[in-house]
Amino acid sequence: MADEDRRGFASPPCMASDVAPDYFDPLAVDAQQARDVARWRRAQRTRLLQDRAALPVALRKEISARLEGHLERVLDSCGGPSGRVISAFWPIKSEPDLRALMARWHAQGAIVALPVVVRPQAALEFRRWTPGMGLVRGHWNIPVPPDDAPVVTPDICIAPLVGWALEEDGTCWRLGFGGGYFDRTLGALLPRPKAIGVGLDAARVPTIFPQPHDIPMDQIVTESGPVKDIAP
Numbered sequence: 001m002a003d004e005d006r007r008g009f010a011s012p013p014c015m016a017s018d019v020a021p022d023y024f025d026p027l028a029v030d031a032q033q034a035r036d037v038a039r040w041r042r043a044q045r046t047r048l049l050q051d052r053a054a055l056p057v058a059l060r061k062e063i064s065a066r067l068e069g070h071l072e073r074v075l076d077s078c079g080g081p082s083g084r085v086i087s088a089f090w091p092i093k094s095e096p097d098l099r100a101l102m103a104r105w106h107a108q109g110a111i112v113a114l115p116v117v118v119r120p121q122a123a124l125e126f127r128r129w130t131p132g133m134g135l136v137r138g139h140w141n142i143p144v145p146p147d148d149a150p151v152v153t154p155d156i157c158i159a160p161l162v163g164w165a166l167e168e169d170g171t172c173w174r175l176g177f178g179g180g181y182f183d184r185t186l187g188a189l190l191p192r193p194k195a196i197g198v199g200l201d202a203a204r205v206p207t208i209f210p211q212p213h214d215i216p217m218d219q220i221v222t223e224s225g226p227v228k229d230i231a232p
């Protein structure tokens with residue numbers, strides 16, 4: 001490469017998306033590779049969030065309703081909501097709105113919880129949510145139950161997806177907002193809760209280039225239904 005072609009670039013271009021996923025070794029902890037993946041993920045998040053925000057509100061509502069129906073069936077197929085601690089999420093940035101389903105699960109005897117960032121770059125805490133409860137603004141302005149709400153440990157964790165990937169062997173990968181919060185949380189909980197990712201069909205990517213810290217989802221549900229047959 002001629003010297004003038006190098007000027008202004010601290011790193012070589014990332015060609016990761018041009019090669020086969022299996023060419024990429026997830027266990028090779030290489031600093032340059034980790035930076036390339038982080039940069040690739042940032043670009044994907046920006047694109048996926050823009051595409052989602054551009055959908056008409058009516059279509060997003062319809063998608064949320066379909067997602068709720070599929071999730072309800074998934075929960076019923078694995079024992080039903082009664083007596084379970086289910087964490088969900090308060091929708092931000094055009095995320096699917098599952099609040100009606102959260103209220104139904106509460107009415108059916110589940111303990112419903114919301115995730116709270118108590119410290120940046122640490123595991124999430126889950127606080128019990130009940131319908132009508134006044135929420136307060138948490139990290140990133142995300143509405144969360146107040147400090148005095150009971151802290152609970154979910155046995156089912158529903159995580160919103162910015163993007164997702166499904167491998168041939170059924171492994172489901174999640175791309176979130178980029179804080180690493182769900183990976184840290186799922187990695188710290190024993191026994192690990194069942195993790196169900198929820199997102200749009202259109203948010204599928206060929207791979208997320210899995211890294212050692214990434215924790216797979218047990219199931220992913222889109223508006224078309226669960227992406228694999230196995231119950232979570």
Ligand SMILES: Nc1nc2c(c(=O)[nH]1)N(C=O)[C@@H](CNc1ccc(C(=O)N[C@@H](CCC(=O)O)C(=O)O)cc1)CN2
Nearest residue numbers: 089090091092115116140142160176177178179181182
């Ligand atoms: N509705 C909802 N609630 C949720 C989540 C979610 O995805 N959706 N979370 C799911 O985890 C947690 C919050 N996740 C967060 C993830 C990233 C950042 C954040 O500060 N992002 C940086 C970019 C980070 C990077 O790319 O290095 C930013 O945008 O400035 C904040 C909160 C808990 N609550």
Ligand SMILES: Nc1ncnc2c1ncn2[C@@H]1O[C@H](COP(=O)(O)OP(=O)(O)OP(=O)(O)O)[C@@H](O)[C@H]1O
Nearest residue numbers: 041174175176177178179180181182183184187213
């Ligand atoms: N268990 C962990 N320990 C330390 N760092 C972690 C852990 N999990 C994730 N991270 C760091 O968090 C950053 C973002 O991770 P990643 O791209 O997987 O976020 P994400 O899953 O999309 O975000 P979120 O769950 O917040 O929506 C990465 O730099 C990663 O190194």
